[in-house]
Amino acid sequence: MPRDTARDVIVVGAGPVGLMLAGELGLRGVDVVVYERLLAPARESRGASFTQRTAECFDQRGLLGSLGATEPADSHFGGVPIDLSTLAEDHYGHRGISQFRTERMLEEWVTGLGVPILRGHEVTGFEEDADGVVVALHGPDGATGATARYLVGCDGGRSSVRKLAGIDFPGTPGGRGFLTADVTGIETRKRRIGENLPGGSMIMAMDLENGVTRVVVHEAGTAPRDRDSLTFTDLADAWQRLTGESLHHGECRWISCFTDASRAAAAYRSGRVFLAGDSAHIQPPAMAQGLSVGVQDAVNLGWKLAATVRGTAPEGLLDTYHAERHPVGEQLARNARAAIELRLTGEDMDPVRSLMTELVAHRDAAEHLAGMLSNLGVRYDLGKGDHPLLGLRMPPGRELDLPDGTRARVADLLRTGRGLLVTTDGAPVPAAAGLTDRVDVVTGTWVTAPEPALDAVLVRPDGYVAWTSPGSVDELTEALARWFGTGEQPAQQP
Known part of the structure; x- marks a missing residue:
């Protein structure tokens, strides 16, 4: 059986999730290839909208503008409207965007980074050993194969990769x-x-x-x-x-x-094999969450996998993918079940609908529910501290006045795909001196002073706040080592 050149990573599936992951890896110089079962891009558009957090993910890679005009999408839970106009942040999603247009945008980005997309290839099996994964494929010319250090299944709810890996897919089967x-x-x-x-x-x-x-x-x-x-x-x-x-x-x-099937994979990682997107979680498309949560899976996994391939990842970094994203997938499955029952149970559910309508009229309840639906409420365990931003995504629209007289948004500063350390006092940061290939250090003044104060902040490549001053209990040195390793090049990770 002929075999393709060994790669760092094989991504299976050229939908939005697989393409986003391939772009995240290609941006960091990883040798990645995408295999897709279909011979040509699908013209249908299963997804027609995405959440505010997914829009921010596209923005922090400089991609959002290429999608053209979008419409703001109202929010609801099981048909109960949520008034987003009362909230401090913009939780409105983006609608009216065909999935085909999103995929075309991502494919242009990925191919521009030099990542090959090989269509008409279906995974038929794989074997994993201490050095990597050997993948069996059936392509346009018959049986073939490929090898890589890691394999990622982004091949949908009926994922071949998930099934071949033997990963359970518990949840509720579809009845409606x-x-x-x-x-x-x-x-x-x-x-x-x-x-x-x-x-x-x-x-x-x-x-x-x-x-x-x-x-x-x-x-x-x-x-x-x-x-x-x-x-x-x-x-x-x-x-x-x-x-x-x-x-x-x-x-x-x-x-x-x-x-109305709703499931979440029991594990997002099995050895050298990972799952993302619908391969890891499914829910009714009427929830308008699947594409969005999948893209965020890819953004979370991409920088961690790239650091591991490049040998700069601290110990255990890859394990944080499951630790951080699996709870999001489980919450998504739970919310989907609740929303479908609320929406479709009939008149017997009217008292609960009335109660929900009363609850979401209160700003705190509306903000909590909107945060789950917009994905702005996702918080990871990124260290002890009392700053309200710690573990949340850094608002990408926050602006800095830079010493050269220019002004930049946080989203613009994240386009390199590296981590970001913002300081406001201009003092040298010895702790980051050996990490210039992984972390950009930027000095500036916040255009609008944050409340509470934010004299310095460490933002991971996926946009999440890993350390603040004041606020974090850990020292900056500890936070940098936890997420970006040390200045010394470690041994290649298994």
């Missing part, structure tokens, strides 16, 4: 069926967060681009459908039964179905 389609030539009232109907049915309609409307139908009592036998007439008939309105004259660009 949903139909969804992209349609042109129709005019229907927009129901962007969905509309509950009597008996537990639900419909949704939102604008995409170029006159396309995304419609979703759940008819109470309807079991999951077989995608291969589904027709647009099935969806249009269900829509008419529920609304009295006909969509039959519309032109269907794409149609699919999904269920």
